[in-house]
Amino acid sequence: MTKVSMVVNGKTVSGEVEGRTLLVQFLRDGLGLTGTHVGCDTSQCGACTVHVDGQAVKSCTVFALDVAGAQVRTIEGMANPDGSLSTLQQAFQDHHGLQCGFCTPGMVMASAALLAENPTPTEAEVRHHLEGNLCRCTGYHNIVKAVLAASGQDVSAPLAAE
Amino acid sequence: MPKDGIGASTKRREDLRFLTGKGRYTDDINIRGQAYAHFIRSDVAHGRIVSIDTAAAEAMPGVLRIFTAADFAGVGGLPCGWQVTDRHGKPMLEPKHPVLADGKVRHVGDPIAAVVAETYEQARDAAEAVVIEIEELPAVVDMKAALQPGSPLVHDEIGSNLCYDWGFVEENRAAVDEAFARAAHVTTLDLVNNRLVANPMEPRVAVGDFEAHNDQHTLYTTSQNPHVIRLLMGAFVLGIPEHKLRVVAPDVGGGFGSKIYHYAEEAFVTFAAKQLKRPVKWTSSRSEAFMSDAHGRDHVTRIELALDADNNFTALRCLTHANMGAYLSTFAPCIPTWLHGTLLAGNYRTPLIYTNVKAVFTNTVPVDAYRGAGRPEATFQLERVVDKAARELGVDPVELRRQNFIRPDQFPYQTPVAVVYDTGNYHATMDKLLEISDYAGFAARAAESQARGKLRGFGVAHYIEACGIAPSNLVGQLGARAGLYESATVRVNATGSITVMTGSHSHGQGHETTFAQVVAEMIGCDASQVEIVHGDTANTPMGMGTYGSRSLAVGGSALVKATNKIINKAKKIAAHLLEAAPEDIELKDGKFTVAGTDKSKSWVDITLAAYVPHNYPLAEMEPGLEETAFYDPSNFTYPSGAYGCEVEVDPETGKVTILSFTAADDFGNIVNPMIVEGQVQGGLAQGIGQALLESAAYDESGQLLTGSFMDYAMPRADDVPFFQVDHSSCTPCTHNPLGVKGCGEAGAIGSPPAVVNAVIDALHRAGMTHVTHIDMPLTPSRVWAAMNA
Numbered sequence: 010m011t012k013v014s015m016v017v018n019g020k021t022v023s024g025e026v027e028g029r030t031l032l033v034q035f036l037r038d039g040l041g042l043t044g045t046h047v048g049c050d051t052s053q054c055g056a057c058t059v060h061v062d063g064q065a066v067k068s069c070t071v072f073a074l075d076v077a078g079a080q081v082r083t084i085e086g087m088a089n090p091d092g093s094l095s096t097l098q099q100a101f102q103d104h105h106g107l108q109c110g111f112c113t114p115g116m117v118m119a120s121a122a123l124l125a126e127n128p129t130p131t132e133a134e135v136r137h138h139l140e141g142n143l144c145r146c147t148g149y150h151n152i153v154k155a156v157l158a159a160s161g162q163d164v165s166a167p168l169a170a171e
Numbered sequence: 172m173p174k175d176g177i178g179a180s181t182k183r184r185e186d187l188r189f190l191t192g193k194g195r196y197t198d199d200i201n202i203r204g205q206a207y208a209h210f211i212r213s214d215v216a217h218g219r220i221v222s223i224d225t226a227a228a229e230a231m232p233g234v235l236r237i238f239t240a241a242d243f244a245g246v247g248g249l250p251c252g253w254q255v256t257d258r259h260g261k262p263m264l265e266p267k268h269p270v271l272a273d274g275k276v277r278h279v280g281d282p283i284a285a286v287v288a289e290t291y292e293q294a295r296d297a298a299e300a301v302v303i304e305i306e307e308l309p310a311v312v313d314m315k316a317a318l319q320p321g322s323p324l325v326h327d328e329i330g331s332n333l334c335y336d337w338g339f340v341e342e343n344r345a346a347v348d349e350a351f352a353r354a355a356h357v358t359t360l361d362l363v364n365n366r367l368v369a370n371p372m373e374p375r376v377a378v379g380d381f382e383a384h385n386d387q388h389t390l391y392t393t394s395q396n397p398h399v400i401r402l403l404m405g406a407f408v409l410g411i412p413e414h415k416l417r418v419v420a421p422d423v424g425g426g427f428g429s430k431i432y433h434y435a436e437e438a439f440v441t442f443a444a445k446q447l448k449r450p451v452k453w454t455s456s457r458s459e460a461f462m463s464d465a466h467g468r469d470h471v472t473r474i475e476l477a478l479d480a481d482n483n484f485t486a487l488r489c490l491t492h493a494n495m496g497a498y499l500s501t502f503a504p505c506i507p508t509w510l511h512g513t514l515l516a517g518n519y520r521t522p523l524i525y526t527n528v529k530a531v532f533t534n535t536v537p538v539d540a541y542r543g544a545g546r547p548e549a550t551f552q553l554e555r556v557v558d559k560a561a562r563e564l565g566v567d568p569v570e571l572r573r574q575n576f577i578r579p580d581q582f583p584y585q586t587p588v589a590v591v592y593d594t595g596n597y598h599a600t601m602d603k604l605l606e607i608s609d610y611a612g613f614a615a616r617a618a619e620s621q622a623r624g625k626l627r628g629f630g631v632a633h634y635i636e637a638c639g640i641a642p643s644n645l646v647g648q649l650g651a652r653a654g655l656y657e658s659a660t661v662r663v664n665a666t667g668s669i670t671v672m673t674g675s676h677s678h679g680q681g682h683e684t685t686f687a688q689v690v691a692e693m694i695g696c697d698a699s700q701v702e703i704v705h706g707d708t709a710n711t712p713m714g715m716g717t718y719g720s721r722s723l724a725v726g727g728s729a730l731v732k733a734t735n736k737i738i739n740k741a742k743k744i745a746a747h748l749l750e751a752a753p754e755d756i757e758l759k760d761g762k763f764t765v766a767g768t769d770k771s772k773s774w775v776d777i778t779l780a781a782y783v784p785h786n787y788p789l790a791e792m793e794p795g796l797e798e799t800a801f802y803d804p805s806n807f808t809y810p811s812g813a814y815g816c817e818v819e820v821d822p823e824t825g826k827v828t829i830l831s832f833t834a835a836d837d838f839g840n841i842v843n844p845m846i847v848e849g850q851v852q853g854g855l856a857q858g859i860g861q862a863l864l865e866s867a868a869y870d871e872s873g874q875l876l877t878g879s880f881m882d883y884a885m886p887r888a889d890d891v892p893f894f895q896v897d898h899s900s901c902t903p904c905t906h907n908p909l910g911v912k913g914c915g916e917a918g919a920i921g922s923p924p925a926v927v928n929a930v931i932d933a934l935h936r937a938g939m940t941h942v943t944h945i946d947m948p949l950t951p952s953r954v955w956a957a958m959n960a
Contacts, residue, residue: 044192109679110189111424148856
C-alpha cells in the first residue's frame with residue numbers, strides 16, 4: 010500500500026492505495042464519493058468521467074497513484090457554492106436530460122469539459138464530444154438539448170433532425 | 172387545477188440527487204463488515220464438471236469460504252414464473268436451474284463457484300487459484316440444429332431441447348390453411364429478430380445481510396420488482412418466510428426488463444450472508460453482465476400473409492423458433508407466446524391467424540423480456556411482411572395499411588388472437604405521422620440526396636402493443652404463476668402532507684414526480700406536499716413492480732383507488748365538522764365545502780381532526796387517514812402509433828444514416844408530457860440500436876463474441892438524430908380510471924421495422940428491387956452485400 014494525496018473538489022485528501030487501485034475506486038471506496046459510477050470494464054461507457062486538472066478523464070482508466078497531487082473534480086463538486094445547481098446541471102433537469110441517473114454524472118462532467126473548451130458548440134459537436142459516454146435511457150435527445158441550452162443557445166423551438 | 176397536476180410537464184424531483192452525485196444505487200451501499208463475492212464462471216458453452224479443487228485458493232489471504240453446488244444441496248433452484256402448455260396439451264419442459272452449476276455447465280458465464288473474501292481484490296485473486304476441470308461437450312447454439320435428432324442435449328434429464336411447441340389459435344389452424352389455399356396473393360418472409368443485451372448502464376449488484384439475533388435477512392438488489400424477488404427467492408429458493416426477508420431495490424440505474432428476474436447472485440449473497448454471518452456484496456462487471464444478464468429477442472421466423480384480389484388481408488401464418496437459452500429465466504416462456512402471439516393482428520382486420528412457436532434450449536445465456544418483450548417481435552414481422560406485400564403488389568405501403576386498419580368505429584375490437592382492443596384510431600396516428608414528417612415533401616428530398624449520390628428512403632410502421640399487464644385471472648389461465656395487480660398505500664399525515672407507498676418501482680421512469688402529480692390533482696394540493704416511497708418491501712404494500720409499461724396504468728390506478736378512499740373518508744369527517752350530509756360535501760382545490768353554501772373546512776382541518784379526534788364521529792369511523800388499494804386490471808391497455816423513418820444509404824459503403832425519425836403515438840391520457848416524450852425518445856434509440864447496430868453474437872462453439880462494449884455496438888450520441896415525437900392523437904383507455912395506456916416500450920417496438928422498411932425503400936427507389944429483406948442489424952457490410960448480391 011502506498012499513500013496518495015490529491016485535491017478533490019477543492020479539498021486536499023489522502024489515502025492508502027494499492028498500485029492497481031483505480032482512481033474511480035479511490036474516489037468511491039476511499040473517499041465515499043459514490044456519485045462517480047462504474048458502468049463497464051473497457052473504458053467505453055464514460056459513467057466514471059471526472060476532471061483531472063481540468064480535463065475530462067475516465068477515472069477507470071487511470072490509477073489513483075497516477076494523479077497524485079492533481080486537482081480532481083467530481084460530480085459532487087459541480088454545484089454552485091451555495092448548493093444550487095450549476096447552469097449545466099439545471100439545464101439537465103429543465104430539459105429532462107436524465108432518467109435513471111446512472112450515466113448522468115459522467116454526462117455532466119463530459120459536457121462541462123466540452124463547454125469549457127467550446128462555449129457554443131453545434132449539435133454535431135455535442136454529439137461527437139459525447140460519443141464516449143453511453144446513455145441507455147434518453148436516446149441522447151434531451152442530453153444534447155440540455156448541453157445546447159446550457160451554452161445559452163435557444164432550444165425552445167422543436168429541434169429539427171439533420 | 173394544481174400547477175403540478177395531471178398534464179403538467181413537471182420537472183423531476185429525483186433529478187436533484189442524481190445531478191449532484193447523491194443517488195443511492197445498490198453499489199453505493201456498503202455495510203460495515205461486508206465481505207465480497209466473486210463468481211467463477213464457465214468459459215465453455217457446454218461441459219461436464221469433472222472436479223473443482225479449492226484447496227490452494229482457500230489458503231490465500233482474506234479468503235472466507237469458497238462455495239460450489241455442493242453447498243446448495245438443500246436449496247431450491249431458480250423458479251420459472253410462467254408455465255406454457257403446448258399445442259398437444261402438454262406442459263412445457265422445465266429443467267432445473269441450480270444457483271451454482273451442478274454437474275454440467277450449460278453456457279459461457281454459467282456460475283460454477285463463488286469465492287467470498289475480505290476484499291474484492293482478494294476474492295478475484297483467489298478465484299484465479301481455483302482449479303476446475305471441465306470435460307468439454309459439443310455445444311448447440313443454432314435453434315434448428317438443436318431440434319435435430321442427435322443434437323447435444325442442453326439438459327440430459329429432460330430428453331429434448333424443445334421446451335414447448337405452442338400453437339395459437341390452434342382451432343384456427345385448418346381455417347388459416349384453407350384461407351391460404353384460396354388467397355389471390357401470398358407474401359412470405361423469413362427473418363431473424365436479433366438477440367440483444369438490455370445493458371442498463373448500472374450493472375447488477377446484490378448485497379446480502381443477515382441479523383442472527385432475529386433471523387432476519389435483507390437483500391439489497393438492482394431489481395425492478397423487489398416484492399417479486401422476495402416471494403420467489405424466499406418461497407422457492409431459500410425457504411425464508413416473507414416476514415424474515417426484506418428486499419430493497421434503492422435507486423436502480425435502468426432495467427429495460429433485465430432486472431425483473433430473480434438471479435442466482437441474489438440468492439447466493441443472501442444464502443452466503445447467513446452462512447458466514449457477514450454481509451456479502453457482489454458487483455457485476457460489465458463483462459459478467461453480458462454473460463449473465465438475461466438477453467432479449469432471438470427469434471427466427473417465417474411469416475406468410477394471405478391477401479384477396481382486392482388486397483384485403485385474409486389470413487396470417489407464422490412459424491417462430493424462440494431461443495430460451497440454457498435455462499428458463501423467470502418469465503421467459505410467456506414472451507414468445509402470450510406476449511407475442513396475441514399481438515399478431517397488429518392494427519389490422521386480418522380475420523384468421525395462426526402461429527406456431529417452438530421454444531428451444533441452446534447453450535447460450537437465458538433469454539427473457541427486453542423492452543417490449545414479444546411485442547417488438549410481433550410488430551417487426553408483421554410490419555415487414557405488410558411492407559413486402561405492398562412492394563410485391565405495387566401499391567403504396569401506407570395505403571395498404573390504411574385499407575386494412577381496424578376502423579375507428581369498430582372499437583372495442585375482438586381480434587382473432589384472443590385480445591379485445593378497447594380504443595384506438597390508427598388512421599389518425601398514420602395521418603399525424605405523414606403530416607409531421609412531411610411525407611409529401613419526400614420526393615424533393617430524395618432528389619436532393621440523389622444529386623449527392625446518396626439513396627434516400629422513407630419507411631413506415633404502425634404498431635400495437637398490449638400493456639398494463641395484466642388481469643390476474645386471465646394470466647392465471649394462461650400459465651402465470653403470479654398475480655399481476657398493483658398496490659398503493661396513501662398515508663395522509665396529521666398536518667396534511669401525504670406519503671404514498673407504491674408497490675410499483677421507478678428505475679428511470681420518474682414515478683416520484685408523476686405519481687405525486689396524480690395525487691395532487693385529485694386532492695387539489697401542491698405536488699410538493701406528496702412524497703412517493705418505493706423499492707423497499709419493508710415499507711411498501713405487496714406489489715408486482717415495473718415492466719411492460721404498466722406503472723401508471725396499473726400502479727397509477729391503485730393509487731387513484733386508494734386516494735378515492737381517502738377522499739371519501741375525508742368527506743365524511745368534513746361532513747361531521749360542518750354538520751352536513753357527506754353527499755353534500757365537495758372537495759375543490761384542497762378545500763371541503765358544503766354544496767351551495769360558503770361553509771367550508773380546509774384540508775388540514777380534516778387531517779388534524781383525523782389524528783386528533785376530539786370532535787370526531789368515533790362511534791362510526793376509525794380515526795386516522797390512511798388507505799391501501801390493490802388494483803387488478805380488467806383488460807390490457809393498447810397503445811398504438813405510426814412511426815416514420817427517413818434514411819440515407821451510401822451506395823459505396825452500405826452505411827445507413829438516419830436523417831429523421833418521427834413518432835405519432837396514441838398513449839391515451841398523459842400525466843407528464845415531458846416524461847412521456849423522454850420515454851419514447853429512449854425507446855427509439857434502443858429500437859434504432861437493434862435495427863442498425865446491436866447483436867449478441869455467438870460462434871458455433873457457443874463463445875459469446877460480443878462480450879463487452881468493445882464488441883457490442885451500443886447506440887451513441889452521434890448514431891441518432893433529434894427525434895420528432897407527437898402524442899396528440901388520444902383515445903383514452905376505457906377501463907382504467909386515468910384513461911392511460913403506457914408509453915415505456917412503444918419506441919423500441921415501433922422503430923425497428925420503420926428503419927428496415929426505410930432502407931428497403933431506399934434500395935428499391937434506386938432500382939435494387941432484388942433486395943427484399945436484410946436481417947438486423949443493418950450494418951454497412953450487410954447492406955453492401957445485399958446491394959451487390
